[in-house]
Amino acid sequence: MLSVNQVDVTESHPRTTGDCAYDLLVSDDDLVAIELVAAALEGEKFRVHGVSNAQAGLDFIARSKPSIVLLDLVMPGVVGMELLERILEIDPGVDVILFTGHYSTDSAVEAIQKGAYDYLTKPLPIERLREKLNKWLEDAHVRQQTRQLDEQLLQACRLGGIIGHSPLMLDVFSKVRRIAPHFQTALVTGHTGTGKELVAKALHQLRSGDSRPFVVCNCAAIADTLFESELFGHVRGAFTSASQDKQGFAEAANGGTLFLDEIAEIPIGIQPKLLRLLQNREIQRVGTSRPKEVDVRIVAATNQDLRAMVKQKQLREDLYYRLSMVEVKLPRLADRKEDLPLLQHHFLKMFSEKYGKSAFNLTRRAQALMAAYSWPGNVRELENVLGYCCMMTDKEMIDVHDLPEHIRHNSLSLDENEELMSMEQMEVKHAFRILGRVGGSRVRAAEILGISRATLYRLIERSSKNLPGSTEEAPRVSKTQSGGQG
Ligand SMILES: Nc1ncnc2c1ncn2[C@@H]1O[C@H](COP(=O)(O)OP(=O)(O)OP(=O)(O)O)[C@@H](O)[C@H]1O
Numbered sequence: 449m450l451s452v453n454q455v456d457v458t459e460s461h462p463r464t465t466g467d468c469a470y471d472l473l474v475s476d477d478d479l480v481a482i483e484l485v486a487a488a489l490e491g492e493k494f495r496v497h498g499v500s501n502a503q504a505g506l507d508f509i510a511r512s513k514p515s516i517v518l519l520d521l522v523m524p525g526v527v528g529m530e531l532l533e534r535i536l537e538i539d540p541g542v543d544v545i546l547f548t549g550h551y552s553t554d555s556a557v558e559a560i561q562k563g564a565y566d567y568l569t570k571p572l573p574i575e576r577l578r579e580k581l582n583k584w585l586e587d588a589h590v591r592q593q594t595r596q597l598d599e600q601l602l603q604a605c606r607l608g609g610i611i612g613h614s615p616l617m618l619d620v621f622s623k624v625r626r627i628a629p630h631f632q633t634a635l636v637t638g639h640t641g642t643g644k645e646l647v648a649k650a651l652h653q654l655r656s657g658d659s660r661p662f663v664v665c666n667c668a669a670i671a672d673t674l675f676e677s678e679l680f681g682h683v684r685g686a687f688t689s690a691s692q693d694k695q696g697f698a699e700a701a702n703g704g705t706l707f708l709d710e711i712a713e714i715p716i717g718i719q720p721k722l723l724r725l726l727q728n729r730e731i732q733r734v735g736t737s738r739p740k741e742v743d744v745r746i747v748a749a750t751n752q753d754l755r756a757m758v759k760q761k762q763l764r765e766d767l768y769y770r771l772s773m774v775e776v777k778l779p780r781l782a783d784r785k786e787d788l789p790l791l792q793h794h795f796l797k798m799f800s801e802k803y804g805k806s807a808f809n810l811t812r813r814a815q816a817l818m819a820a821y822s823w824p825g826n827v828r829e830l831e832n833v834l835g836y837c838c839m840m841t842d843k844e845m846i847d848v849h850d851l852p853e854h855i856r857h858n859s860l861s862l863d864e865n866e867e868l869m870s871m872e873q874m875e876v877k878h879a880f881r882i883l884g885r886v887g888g889s890r891v892r893a894a895e896i897l898g899i900s901r902a903t904l905y906r907l908i909e910r911s912s913k914n915l916p917g918s919t920e921e922a923p924r925v926s927k928t929q930s931g932g933q934g
């Protein structure tokens with residue numbers, strides 16, 4: 449439990465500085481420490497406030513929503529970790545930097561897991577504090593820019609309903625745009641939830657506009673015995689229950705696009721007739737021998753390996769070649785995590801409007817957890833998760849505890865065998881890991897890490913001073929990586 453003693457020295461400050469000052473609260477029972485910070489940050493971009501007890505700090509945070517709290521983890525009568533939790537409960541968006549004389553790796557790791565932004569050890573190293581705050585300023589600048597950019601990007605980086613700005617998705621967009629004016633048949637492949645139906649709709653819209661029919665035939669949802677009649681139609685009396693003529697999906701799509709979803713489910717007996725449709729644009733209703741011409745573009749979609757199905761004789765080879773001549777492959781979300789912020793922004797906006805909520809943002813911690821998750825259900829899973837979060841929260845920011853358990857516990861716990869290292873060492877190690885993954889491109893690495901290139905340079909430089917624990921060899925950094933100037 450928190451026990452508090454009511455001394456608020458907020459009025460003894462604030463001291464400010466430049467025009468766009470951020471509010472910074474120092475919560476420390478040691479008034480000298482507060483003075484020290486206030487004096488040190490004079491002339492910087494912070495308006496410094498001080499409180500010498502926990503309750504005054506909590507009140508100030510609730511009332512004034514400062515950007516940063518410098519929190520002494522050890523104050524009389526207060527359990528520091530509980531106080532950290534209370535602060536983040538009141539304002540999940542605030543960044544808390546801890547300082548403590550009773551430093552241990554365990555409590556630092558625990559604090560970071562609980563959502564602290566960073567930590568420092570006492571006696572307060574003013575130079576280190578300045579460095580951390582400079583890094584924070586860079587992060588804040590990037591975050592602010594990102595928020596503004598997200599909105600602009602959202603308009604620019606979409607094709608129909610498909611949103612993305614990763615290189616992989618930009619390739620998809622360019623392919624779809626090139627195919628759309630000319631294709632007769634196209635195949636869209638990709639894992640579940642990657643947006644295959646959205647691509648089919650985009651191909652249709654770019655080619656035929658909204659006034660022409662877009663007809664969906666879900667091959668997995670039709671019984672084998674009804675397939676032919678559903679796809680090609682029938683005439684009256686063709687079978688017992690055929691009391692009148694009926695148009696099939698292919699005819700209904702005349703002039704527009706027929707979307708054959710889950711094409712792998714198409715019964716082998718129907719495949720020659722589908723081939724005829726693909727080759728000659730001809731169909732034959734069940735119960736008649738007269739072929740009929742249809743003017744349709746066909747988009748088929750699957751998450752199955754059609755080539756393997758050919759080998760297993762479940763799919764005719766000639767049909768496979770006809771279908772797969774023009775193929776759009778969709779990448780998994782795990783392979784384009786750069787798209788996460790934009791997709792998150794899009795879905796939060798969408799669900800907030802739908803449910804009448806104001807949850808427009810994710811905390812940095814929630815974002816980090818989501819970025820670490822593998823998203824096996826791809827964009828659909830992301831959409832469902834954010835829809836659920838929006839429905840359940842009444843706050844402006846979605847935080848870690850709003851996320852489903854499997855995402856929360858995905859990367860939160862320290863592996864037993866993982867070496868104990870400081871945040872600083874972890875940062876360097878992680879930066880090199882990402883640099884390795886992107887072939888040494890600093891532009892791409894900085895983008896993925898969500899930091900500026902300048903910060904990344906500093907991290908690399910710091911590693912050359914041989915931090916203990918940064919055991920990974922630095923990958924060579926090339927200046928000619930994709931994205932240009934590395
Ligand atoms: N790039 C994207 N931008 C915005 N929304 C997307 C994107 N990709 C998928 N979605 C959304 O995710 C959900 C699933 O998309 P879609 O139905 O197109 O996936 P699919 O690949 O056809 O999945 P399945 O194989 O399970 O049928 C939809 O609600 C869709 O709007």
Ligand SMILES: [Mg+2]
Pocket residue numbers: 644645709749
């Ligand atoms: Mg689908």
